[in-house]
Amino acid sequence: MSASRRPRIGVLALQGDVAEHLRHLETVGAEAVTVRRRSELDSVDGLVLPGGESTAMSRLLDVYDMYAPVSTRIADGMPVYGSCAGMILLASLVLDTRPDATWFSAIDMTVRRNAFGRQVDSFEADLVIDALGPDPLRTVFIRAPWVESVGPDVDVLAGVRASDGREHVVAVRQGNALATSFHPEVTDDVRVHRYFLDMVRAATS
Numbered sequence: 001m002s003a004s005r006r007p008r009i010g011v012l013a014l015q016g017d018v019a020e021h022l023r024h025l026e027t028v029g030a031e032a033v034t035v036r037r038r039s040e041l042d043s044v045d046g047l048v049l050p051g052g053e054s055t056a057m058s059r060l061l062d063v064y065d066m067y068a069p070v071s072t073r074i075a076d077g078m079p080v081y082g083s084c085a086g087m088i089l090l091a092s093l094v095l096d097t098r099p100d101a102t103w104f105s106a107i108d109m110t111v112r113r114n115a116f117g118r119q120v121d122s123f124e125a126d127l128v129i130d131a132l133g134p135d136p137l138r139t140v141f142i143r144a145p146w147v148e149s150v151g152p153d154v155d156v157l158a159g160v161r162a163s164d165g166r167e168h169v170v171a172v173r174q175g176n177a178l179a180t181s182f183h184p185e186v187t188d189d190v191r192v193h194r195y196f197l198d199m200v201r202a203a204t205s
């Protein structure tokens with residue numbers, strides 16, 4: 001990437017809350033574009049997998065023949081960030097999903113889908129995430145997954161106490177892949193998107 005242009009970050013736009021991610025990415029200084037097909041994927045420096053429905057997204061990735069191209073770009077080092085359903089797609093093992101669902105295995109972690117409960121169990125929390133600075137981040141969980149276990153190369157960035165009284169991992173990074181159970185795109189705080197933009201800049205400089 002030349003120093004003169006802004007990093008171009010795509011948002012996978014097959015399903016889910018695409019517009020909110022585009023807005024936050026523009027706010028932090030990226031050129032944000034939707035990605036539905038191969039040519040669009042080829043033009044981006046990084047990719048966001050948005051929240052939505054992971055099983056629907058997995059099916060659409062197949063229908064649009066995008067599963068292998070996205071997988072290859074991730075394996076080649078393209079930075080990728082998945083929120084909620086996007087986190088599920090980055091896992092190496094998904095519990096409580098449909099038998100025909102597929103995922104990218106970009107992060108060595110087991111993720112449990114809908115782990116915090118149903119839609120009515122959606123909640124918000126203020127989390128201090130060291131990687132984002134000292135101020136707490138308002139986080140929104142909507143039928144969110146949690147991370148049940150991680151491999152040795154995964155950095156755990158944040159956890160939250162759930163109604164079962166236990167702390168569960170909800171933000172992780174492994175190399176070029178970042179994932180959160182929550183939706184930073186639905187609040188006004190853009191620090192997660194800025195953090196991801198920094199990952200993209202580091203990978204392309």
Ligand SMILES: NC(=O)CC[C@H](N)C(=O)O
Binds near residue numbers: 050
């Ligand atoms: N808000 C979300 O992205 C929810 C994720 C959804 N429960 C799924 O399994 O895919």
